[in-house]
Amino acid sequence: MMNNQKQIKKICNFYVDNWHWTMTILPNINKMIEENELIVTMLEEDTKENIEKIINKMNIKQETKTKILEVDWKGYPICKYNEVKVKIEEKIKENKNINIIIKGTDEYINKMNEAIEKLVNNVKLNNEIKIINCYEVKNNKEIQNILLKHELILNTSGIKAK
Helix, strand or coil, X not given: CCCCHHHEEEEEEEECCHHHHXXXXXXXXXXXXXXXXXXXXXXXXXXXXXXXXXXXXXXXXXXXXXXXXXXXXXXXXXXXXXXXXXXXXXXXXXCCCEEEEEECCHHHHHHHHHHHXXXXXXXXXCCCEEEEEEEEHHXXXXXXXXXXXXXXXXXXXXXXXX
């Protein structure tokens, strides 16, 4: 088992509804692309339609829009460990920083985090992995506990200290 704690950062994000989440995540995705970081999504619900509607209204280069649309915005039910492994293992080999965006119910987020932690504990990391857990506020009464489990918080202005 490897000790990759320093290379893994846990970040939380809170949103009111899917449109709010889209407006929050897109500027950050844009920055990740500009910094040549990799993006992996694990979304319980499909967000592709919202992303496409908003991206077409943004004032960014066409090349950046294309890269944002190339991100997998489809929703997936809870993935098994082997599916998570396939999604992330190839990205780890690229030796670039990886942003894993997880959006769904608390159960979904917890299961995805367990699978990711199991995977990264069994590989040597040469890159930083940011796990961005996105929580819907109206379905969550545990915001204080969520904040305690994360190092940083993501909002429209970027990743900040809590």
